[in-house]
Amino acid sequence: MVRVGDDGRVRVAILGASGYTGAELLRLLVRHASVRLVALTADRRAGEPVTAVFPHLGGLGLPDLVAIADVDWSGVDVVFCALPHGTTQEVVAALPAHLLVIDLSADFRLADPALYAEWYGHAHRAPELQPGAVYGLTELAREALATARLIACPGCYPTGAQLPLVPLLEAGQIDPDDIIIDAKSGVSGAGRAAKEASLFAEVAEGIHPYGLTGHRHAPEIEQQLAIAAKRPVAVTFTPHLVPMNRGILSTIYVRTANGAGVEDLRATLLRRYAAEPFVRVVAQGMTPATRHVRGSNHCLIGIFAGRTAGRAILVSAIDNLVKGASGQAVQNMNLALGLAETTGLEQAPLFP
Amino acid sequence: MVRVGDDGRVRVAILGASGYTGAELLRLLVRHASVRLVALTADRRAGEPVTAVFPHLGGLGLPDLVAIADVDWSGVDVVFCALPHGTTQEVVAALPAHLLVIDLSADFRLADPALYAEWYGHAHRAPELQPGAVYGLTELAREALATARLIACPGCYPTGAQLPLVPLLEAGQIDPDDIIIDAKSGVSGAGRAAKEASLFAEVAEGIHPYGLTGHRHAPEIEQQLAIAAKRPVAVTFTPHLVPMNRGILSTIYVRTANGAGVEDLRATLLRRYAAEPFVRVVAQGMTPATRHVRGSNHCLIGIFAGRTAGRAILVSAIDNLVKGASGQAVQNMNLALGLAETTGLEQAPLFP
Amino acid sequence: MVRVGDDGRVRVAILGASGYTGAELLRLLVRHASVRLVALTADRRAGEPVTAVFPHLGGLGLPDLVAIADVDWSGVDVVFCALPHGTTQEVVAALPAHLLVIDLSADFRLADPALYAEWYGHAHRAPELQPGAVYGLTELAREALATARLIACPGCYPTGAQLPLVPLLEAGQIDPDDIIIDAKSGVSGAGRAAKEASLFAEVAEGIHPYGLTGHRHAPEIEQQLAIAAKRPVAVTFTPHLVPMNRGILSTIYVRTANGAGVEDLRATLLRRYAAEPFVRVVAQGMTPATRHVRGSNHCLIGIFAGRTAGRAILVSAIDNLVKGASGQAVQNMNLALGLAETTGLEQAPLFP
């Protein structure tokens, strides 16, 4: 049972409030009817107002930034952790037990500590917490989320890939041995760190793939697809960097199985997501586009036939900072607290 | 006294729902607690769902598009008019008298029909309505707006220019004879019409001025500044097209008057806007940027000293589709209906 | 034997000089040492200077635009045809026989008139010319180009797809039944026509696929791959629109065949393109990016292993307006005239 503040609102801390996912949590939570933001941390900017870091968040009455060490946890009910991987596991291990922890890093996504060590280059420093972590792809994990105390929010690419793929693998309608995910991401996915590769002049007016020899989201995707397929799955996953701020488009090439046709795939996804507030299978003749979900927690899915027999194309579009990160994190908090799932996430997409 | 529907909500029609300002009205009003959208018109797309025109507005339960001629006005309380100029005056003249009309076109902004004819190339077709129209730059017109029945919402450029200039002219702190407005706008300001000049490949990776020999927003700005200065005002106004979707940045060069210094200008604006929910004078050392108001109804204002003696620089940033159009229109509706002025406009800006 | 002008330079006409491929021909040919531009047509802009249509081409001494009907063909040796498909075949059929015709439209690319009719919606109006047309993917057609009188320049997407695929199909190293081409194009590929879908505000800050149910470049790609494979080929081809002016990135998923490994594919392509001036297989550890070929006639190719066994990923990058259109057309002219192949195409790419 989560405690709340005197005003009946949940008291929330955000760790790592100076990055893009931190800013997005602020944007969403400052308008969340059941939340009061009580602590925002950014160790290197401690003592500064939020507007020194994010001028767009002025006039909202937000508390100043503090160091993690200076948070009074007795007045906090829920903590969102938007810290880099590696750091996160050490910080989370030191948090008091009464907190609901919602982590946006990669630290608690991989169930197998050996797999973590292989992809992240060091032994996990809080493996004892891993078994209790709930992998929070909301639409596919509601039951576990309702009682979770540590939620590992999925990566942005894995969110866009799993929403169309998991129901089809569960239905046995696609071949788990022939899945190709060609994903295209906006630049905010690389975070706010000052890197040459993220400079405007290095990204604008061009597109390129990256991580071709192995991206850390590949094992995360495979872990979750294997659960759906009830057998190991290996995917070909190629991320691309697109000159836009936000959005992930995943173009997924699959082979139909067990006699299923493209219309069967469509029917499965329509049925699976009929009642979902944020996932929508687009009408035939329409095509998902990232600009149609910008700033919202929505995921759009389209299903198309390939020109080669037995080949289907799945297309999903999300905002990497919302459904791919901070929005899904808020959605998970709502579920874990027993609040209406859409609270704070009602905004319609911003277009153009 | 405005009528309302059975559920206590105001019944709203939007004329011209297939343009960008129409879409933006939809985005804002669909989440407005006191509004029910009952009619959306787009003559050329009548019979189609909104998602055929704006796929980002799916899943919201919006009514299908209809022709203006098919609207049942008896069930409408407020009408937003987002039609092209010229057309608007004819449509508005034919509307029933019980409606509150909020117009986003240029048709009722110029008080002098002769000035309208000079700049728009034809005699005004509803001059009898002009005297009753309230020019709705909200922060400077609250009293008149409270009882308005026809509201002429300001142009996007005039909004960004007037908010910093009017209080300073009223205070006599700047010279009305030496005002230069160098404005930079995103491309959505040109509307959704298919024009070569608005093509991606004609706009991306470049910047240029336009309308140098006379832009229609110049007489509108001058009309309003003259009221503030209590004498005729002529401004040098240069709009530029910037490769971005949204936003207007106005860099305004003024000469201080009557012994006022830059700090006096700052004090005047701070005092004038201290209690405003949407207008904010930024702290010294900060600079307004359009990305800090994106998607919001905010206006940021900065005041700086020029290098040449007696010269000050005012900088304002707005989202042209929100404070520069649809957001201000909703703000005006709220005032005219006696609702809380910020209803439906609470969203924090979207960055990045 | 092509005739030339008195100054020893080939006299060139460009039909359709007011579109993007026309402008690009002008940019390249105005600096071509062996070319004199003698006629530029644009029926709707006849009588105007080129700078009225393309202000960036000022100060170059170009002739004014004329109507096609007003060209004196006796003073022309080579004609570049940058007209829309359909129109082109009628115009070309009416040209005098002494001309070398280099066509950038789709009209003479498909060898089978029935296939043309199926994809373009009308019977071909000059089928008698089709057998004499040479499909001009330069690197793969030098012999035929040397004696060509009518050259059909490949489409932009087909150029980016064939350069990596053809040598591998010829070598039998990849499975012709399992080819997926996920292509990403800049907006100039849609031409300069004023269409809502090409507006800045509809394209910027987003990405989406299109033509999922059948793009006209698919049969062109299949026709040419079938020649290489010596059997019919069907590909899954998904184009995407990217917010950039220029460039096509093709991410191609193939299955290796006949025991070939990824290194064998690399060896084949390295060998095939070792002496090519414009095609370059990038070093291992490097990744093709469209910004690295911008403004140049270059094609970069990379070869990577997929995570799933037997899967390889080919990546190619071209500038759609240069190697994908006007540059390749100039390259073909050089070959057909016996000039040095790189003349007029020496520019290094423009970055950033």
Added chain:
Amino acid sequence: MVRVGDDGRVRVAILGASGYTGAELLRLLVRHASVRLVALTADRRAGEPVTAVFPHLGGLGLPDLVAIADVDWSGVDVVFCALPHGTTQEVVAALPAHLLVIDLSADFRLADPALYAEWYGHAHRAPELQPGAVYGLTELAREALATARLIACPGCYPTGAQLPLVPLLEAGQIDPDDIIIDAKSGVSGAGRAAKEASLFAEVAEGIHPYGLTGHRHAPEIEQQLAIAAKRPVAVTFTPHLVPMNRGILSTIYVRTANGAGVEDLRATLLRRYAAEPFVRVVAQGMTPATRHVRGSNHCLIGIFAGRTAGRAILVSAIDNLVKGASGQAVQNMNLALGLAETTGLEQAPLFP
């Protein structure tokens, strides 16, 4: 008399070849008929091929990067210095006397060492070289350039400002006490250093001014305008950051003087630049745009009347990396070596 290599070509070294101006020098000089590139330095990348730093410059036969200390100056005739300010003066002071030095930094632009110290925060470390440096705004300094041994290439903003302003000040047609320069620059002007403010997500989809309290190009502009006006000049200069890679647009507000009208200003500039290969006064009805000079050494200038009496608007457009930096540097080298001034700079602009 500059020495040359055995092949009759000038042997050129570029110091700081890993930045954007360095890359642009490479792009231009690799196609320069009278130049052989013999040494490229980048201390932190010494030993690497150029393609490791700039993949777009592959296949050009460029020498590998070396440390400055490892250059054999006996085989070098001309050195381009594209190093950061401060560093430059120390490096240049240590170069052998036989070299023609063309500096792109700010180190030798300000004639007064005290002014340098005030704006750059430290005493100049090679003040003895300053008197011999020629300020190289090419069109206004040909005589001095012909015999120069140390050329200080102007800043990008000062180039765009001076070309329209200097002839008018010399003619006494504008008021030197009322000059406002509102400049808009692409992001490459900030260089390739990894800074948060230059990240794609911080720049895209927005515009903002910067340096409002004092930009280092202001004293440079004032120094040069004062020479033209034969009296001290202070300007109001406001740079803005625009989401584009390249280009500077300067919108300059002036007051006419001594009875001159806008047409007199136009006549002066037309006359002054009539024979210039790179500077062009656009026809009436046309407007300079940065995209019309992209990748070229061109400067476009327009002259317009303001709405307020006596006010004129000058607009100039350049590519900040070409005429604003590397192109002008090459132009200066050509002059200093007695080569045709346009050699290596013949490229037409790249649009779109």
